[in-house]
Amino acid sequence: VRDALDSLSDQHREVLELSYRGDLTQAQIADRLGVPLGTVKSRTYNALRSFKRALEERELGD
């Protein structure tokens, strides 16, 4: 699982880790990253997709 998370781009990993912390709203995450709210949402969505794909690849590779 860690390997799958590590395989993501820094941008994707960062947005996932900030979202997971749970103490920031998506608007606050947008502020912190200096990007529009819509970008946080689409980036989070794409990051989740990549993470899921990376998990699937690793399961197949086992």
Added chain:
Amino acid sequence: VTESRQNPAHPDLTGYIFGLAGDEDRQAVRTHLQECRTCAREVEEMGALPELIGAAAPAVSVPPNLERRVLRAVSAQETAGNPRPSVEKRTPSRPAPEALARAALVRLGFGSVGRKLWAPGIAVAVAAMLVVAAAGVEMARLGQGPSAPGAAPTTVQTVRLVAADGSDASGSASIQRSSGGQVVELKVKGLPETSPGQLYVCWLVDEGDSLQHENRVAVGTFSVSGSGPVTVRWSTGADTAQYRLDVTREQADGNPLRRGPEVLTAVR
């Protein structure tokens, strides 16, 4: 896939999945999920991912020599005559990351997961770190250090701390040698009051530390109420001269890793 999700007919699901959506948004998503098979499938597929992120995060960041350092610190505290405090104080309210990860993977359809996510040694190290953090709190509350009564403590090092975020906060740490290792007396002023569920953590930071790959060990935790200066004391078995001191603000959620912003940093 992205295109279909950007269709305004479908609401954004990411805030919902991470539990970050407000009441109104959450309700709107729930209503939508009952009608939209596409979105319901998305939530089904991705809803367990956040737990995996949390479960995976600790395993990376534990530096290779942490277990040895922490166990040494714990045994130093016990040698110094301080009873091992109850671990309950810092016991995570969430289930163990490994259990969470397994449950989440099963829900994602990966079936049974045979591979170990955490080496047992790392789990031991993290558990020991919780003991150390709890010990710090306990000692600060009782106002006692590990030095033997009558033995005059020697200050071996004084470290000045400045605000890492441009605020007026500052502090200083005086480090004294004791029979059980080193005693860190930290004086801070100007730090914002901690709200419920928050605490400050004082760390010894090693070379190459980053959010992704942590290489630091906690000295202890404290909270701030009121605007006056705060003085806390902890004992540590780690050799403070090897590390840089800093202070971060953290959620008191049982996660022993650094996740919050740095508020004070040592001046070299």
